[in-house]
Amino acid sequence: MYNPKSLKAEEFIDHEEVSESLKYAEENKDNLPLIDSIIEKAKKRKGLTHREASVLLACENEEKINELYDLAEQIKKDFYGNRIVMFAPLYLSNYCVNGCVYCPYHHHNCHITRKKLTQEEIVRETTALQDMGHKRLAIEAGEDPVNNPIEYIIESIKTIYSIKHKNGAIRRVNVNIAATTVENYRKLKEAGIGTYILFQETYHKESYERLHPTGPKHNYAYHTEAMDRAMEGGIDDVGLGVLFGLELYKYEFAALLMHAEHLEVVHGVGPHTISVPRIKHADDIDPSAFENGISDEIFAKLCALIRVSVPYTGMIISTRESQAVREKVIRLGVSQISGASRTSVGGYDEEIRPTETEQFDVSDQRTLDEVVRWLMEIHYIPSFCTACYRESRTGDRFMTLLKNRQILNCCHPNALMTLKEFLIDYASPETKKIGEELIARELEKISNEKVRAIATERIALINNGSRDFRF
Numbered sequence: 001m002y003n004p005k006s007l008k009a010e011e012f013i014d015h016e017e018v019s020e021s022l023k024y025a026e027e028n029k030d031n032l033p034l035i036d037s038i039i040e041k042a043k044k045r046k047g048l049t050h051r052e053a054s055v056l057l058a059c060e061n062e063e064k065i066n067e068l069y070d071l072a073e074q075i076k077k078d079f080y081g082n083r084i085v086m087f088a089p090l091y092l093s094n095y096c097v098n099g100c101v102y103c104p105y106h107h108h109n110c111h112i113t114r115k116k117l118t119q120e121e122i123v124r125e126t127t128a129l130q131d132m133g134h135k136r137l138a139i140e141a142g143e144d145p146v147n148n149p150i151e152y153i154i155e156s157i158k159t160i161y162s163i164k165h166k167n168g169a170i171r172r173v174n175v176n177i178a179a180t181t182v183e184n185y186r187k188l189k190e191a192g193i194g195t196y197i198l199f200q201e202t203y204h205k206e207s208y209e210r211l212h213p214t215g216p217k218h219n220y221a222y223h224t225e226a227m228d229r230a231m232e233g234g235i236d237d238v239g240l241g242v243l244f245g246l247e248l249y250k251y252e253f254a255a256l257l258m259h260a261e262h263l264e265v266v267h268g269v270g271p272h273t274i275s276v277p278r279i280k281h282a283d284d285i286d287p288s289a290f291e292n293g294i295s296d297e298i299f300a301k302l303c304a305l306i307r308v309s310v311p312y313t314g315m316i317i318s319t320r321e322s323q324a325v326r327e328k329v330i331r332l333g334v335s336q337i338s339g340a341s342r343t344s345v346g347g348y349d350e351e352i353r354p355t356e357t358e359q360f361d362v363s364d365q366r367t368l369d370e371v372v373r374w375l376m377e378i379h380y381i382p383s384f385c386t387a388c389y390r391e392s393r394t395g396d397r398f399m400t401l402l403k404n405r406q407i408l409n410c411c412h413p414n415a416l417m418t419l420k421e422f423l424i425d426y427a428s429p430e431t432k433k434i435g436e437e438l439i440a441r442e443l444e445k446i447s448n449e450k451v452r453a454i455a456t457e458r459i460a461l462i463n464n465g466s467r468d469f470r471f
């Protein structure tokens, strides 16, 4: 029975409720008065329920869809301004005991090269990432209690944080590892992680079990209830995601929002981020073998709907998507993107770079400098900011600030200050020129005179060698 307050996966992601919501959405997809009322509600910027949002997803009326896109764009501007936070994934190990049928790291793949970084190699990888200008990482690892125990992950996080190379430092490590115990989540929290990210892959239990035939990940309830355990372990920023292509997107979308509603009602704070990966070609994985792949149009609609349904949740898009798709969905609500990513274990350091350990093919293969320049050319501010979590603005404190729009007073100047660091330390002359002009223009937009004066002063100090200021 559907119960968003329940801690049982099958009750907060109740199959009947998802099915009923999809039926309701289908029945009302041409009900224009209802659709108008849902759009009106969304305009209040307090979000939509999974049922309301499902009606908009089912709606095919072009005029209404355009209204939705306009609203998504406006909400994105209101809550996130024109900033885009940058990050890169760092693959630690592709040893894995699971049998996920869409992932080349699956246990039965005997020909993929298996690799686990040593701490020395992690130093080299982190140094290479710092040399590009990255300040925020998402570490990734397969699930393997023998090769990748929690102690290895913790030691790796400590190594990453310890490396201060030239003017660089990794200031925030997000973690994307398999579902684990409350005790292990507590250890991750103590190690100073930012967001704990775990993709649900699919919320459809039967499909989930079929797609994860072997290994600990087969357990649907354990995986789906992971975020509750993470929060019990003290991690208050969690990142959800669905791997689009595995199941029907309408099902996944309704269930994803139900998961967000569950976290909000039980823990008082919704997900910090939502990721929207689509299945990509990889070693022994052919995306066309999956029947539920979605078009770029549906993908954009999903992004716009996530933006209006959970305005306080950041949205992440990776280099799985091409430059063109990224450009489209950034406008509709994405707030964080990766740049210059390698999905192989040891992909950043020239000397370690292995062959054929990639998790999936990357569509956007540009350098970080190119991505930063492109963002500025299309009028966004690339931000390397990591201030919130370092100022303990996490979980409900972050959400309260965001809901009161207070976050704008710190995010905008923080973005400019961290961009300035990037320009001085890592950018090409052309990127630097565009960036300096952008900073000058954007500083003028800070309405609070005191904040503008402090930001201007700090940017001058950064020019003279100081680093790591934050509001």
Ligand code: SAM
Residues within 6 Å of the ligand: 102, 103, 104, 140, 141, 142, 143, 176, 177, 178, 179, 198, 199, 201, 217, 242, 243, 277, 278, 279, 280, 281, 282, 285, 320, 359, 360
């Ligand atoms: N092993 C961890 C787990 O079990 O959650 C997470 C790390 S995995 C390196 C990160 C994510 O990559 C997975 O959760 C999955 O959604 C995604 N992924 C796996 N295979 C993929 C593929 N072929 N194309 C696109 N994304 C894929």
